[in-house]
Amino acid sequence: MTRIAAKFADLKSQGKSAFVSYIMAGDPDYDTTLAVMNGLPGAGVDIIELGAPFTDPMADGPTIQLAGQRALDGGMTLKKTLQLVTEFRKTDDTTPIVLMGYYNPIYSHGVDAFLVDAKAAGVDGLIVVDLPPEEDSELCIPAGKAGIDFIRLTTPTTDERRLPTVLPNTSGFIYYVAITGITGSGSASPETVGREVARIKQSTDLPVCVGFGIKTPQDAAAMAAVADGAVVGSAIVQKLADGDSVETVLDFVKDLADGAHSA
Amino acid sequence: MATDMFNSLMNGPDEQGRFGDFGGRFVSETLMPLILDLEAEYEKAKTDPTFWAEMDDLWKHYVGRPSPLYYADRLTQEFGGAKIYLKRDELNHTGAHKINNVLGQILLARRMGKTRIIAETGAGQHGVATATVCAKFGLKCVVYMGAHDVERQAPNVFRMKLLGAEVVPVTSGRGTLKDAMNDAMRDWVTYVDETFYCIGTVAGPHPYPAMVRDFQSIIGKEVKTQIMEAEGRLPDSVVACIGGGSNAMGLFYPFLDDKSVRIIGVEAGGKGVNDRMEHCASLTGGRPGVLHGNRTYLLQDDDGQILEGHSISAGLDYPGIGPEHSWLHDIGRAEYVSVTDTEALDAFQLSCRTEGIIPALEPSHALAHVAKIAGDLPSDHLLVMNMCGRGDKDIFTVARALGWDMSTSDA
Known part of the structure; x- marks a missing residue:
């Protein structure tokens, strides 16, 4: 069983929803990211999404754009992002890690070499924003063969007509993007999201996690109540941008995780 | 002759939007349904004589x-x-040549019932062309332009404003055309229902490269x-x-x-x-x-x-x-x-x-x-x-x- 499947099975047995946190690799620097990562499972994070910085993050709002910029300015690369995962795995072999980013750095690295390196580092899943199902032959299908989950985004524009195209090659879990928009922007009501999640679950047995616009422990609780998990990114990244210490950031993450788990 | 058709270099792109290995549709899921709708609408328009009659008339009398x-x-x-x-x-x-393409895209936007047009611009020529055609058809127009370009192309910024467009200076990245395109795509992903993204060049996801080429x-x-x-x-x-x-x-x-x-x-x-x-x-x-x-x-x-x-x-x-x-x-x-x-x-x-x-x-x-x-x-x-x-x-x-x-x- 993959780390992601094992995690959801474990949560299900406890009757809990997952809490998924996002941080940007290398923001503000390598060592801080590693320190935060190492603290996330203890703060209650079930799945770690690790952002791989890219110069042109078209689906991201200012908070994550700037985080990526800081990381790149500090010399972060895809190779170093994988190195972070390798180091994290020295002390944690169970918490799933999902790399989230854009296709070009992976394409530039070489898809086959990337999958070998990512698997060796201990990456469990990939979210690549600019690879829709129409481009599955690029990375999604090779990733599946390499034993790495390709986690698809579904959005409010993914209607009944489109859903059968989006679901087939996806694995691990489904990431439901609660709003049409960029990361860190407005939020949707739990009622609307609940309806959408229920609609998606009619067509798949995979867990559905909700992200975009979740900023507080209350938001996390409300979204976790209507889905299999809640994802928080920008709100955590903003704490790091504000210069908060690793401890303060992890305290905030713990509040969010407690919120999600209370649902 | 059939063999000539087969060997023609003018048949691209394929249905995946590829010219050889290039092109494709590398966009977020939110935009995929819109791009598919646009492709369907363009395929219809391409073979519709009334669409081209309108284009020819505007090309002749307006351009x-x-x-x-x-x-x-x-x-x-x-x-x-x-x-x-x-x-x-x-x-x-x-x-400039930019208006050749803008007219085609705006006519498509009208056929699709879109009320809000967004565009990116570098030198400002595409922005001015888009603002112009939007003014002619009474459509709301928002133009993303790198802050650096806003500075070095001030006359075109003023033209766009005179034409009733909103010009948004883009400060992300180095504030040039690439960054303006990023922000236009961020806008598009946010206001999907009413917005038509009028791309100014033969780039972007399929069908844009082929569509803009056809208009130009x-x-x-x-x-x-x-x-x-x-x-x-x-x-x-x-x-x-x-x-x-x-x-x-x-x-x-x-x-x-x-x-x-x-x-x-x-x-x-x-x-x-x-x-x-x-x-x-x-x-x-x-x-x-x-x-x-x-x-x-x-x-x-x-x-x-x-x-x-x-x-x-x-x-x-x-x-x-x-x-x-x-x-x-x-x-x-x-x-x-x-x-x-x-x-x-x-x-x-x-x-x-x-x-x-x-x-x-x-x-x-x-x-x-x-x-x-x-x-x-x-x-x-x-x-x-x-x-x-x-x-x-x-x-x-x-x-x-x-x-x-x-x-x-x-x-």
């Missing part, structure tokens, strides 16, 4: 097409070789007719400048299967195509990658991070190029070269002095290359260059580059 094919006898004498013809797309309404192909089609009238035969060479490459694709496309026609695209070499990447020559100085919805040649570092190029011309200041150009480059059907800022500035002044045409800095690049090759070509060699824009917008930039103080211009 002023056909633009002349002008024999530039003084430039021909100056270079002392090939016979130089200029396709005068700078005489179009709004001063009026340039090459007219040249074909006009040169037959003037000379009774096809040209020997066609030359155009390339940023994203829409004016070039519009000129080149109708000639792709005419093997006798040499096709030359001129990229912005900035301060020289060197390791410091102070240029925008994606084909001569970049390698394949994925950005803004398509796979194409890009300026990028070893980690696949996109690099900011440099060009004196805001309209060429883009780290990518349309995917069809990447394909034509790889199969060898078109040649791609680059010229420097300095060479373009020289050509700019030459055009002013010898032909009385103040060209935009973009086609000044094409002319700079023509200046390099024309003298070595025989006098019966017919060379057509696309004069794709006029230079009114650039006089401030050129004045600065030539050390002319515009504030005390009585010198």
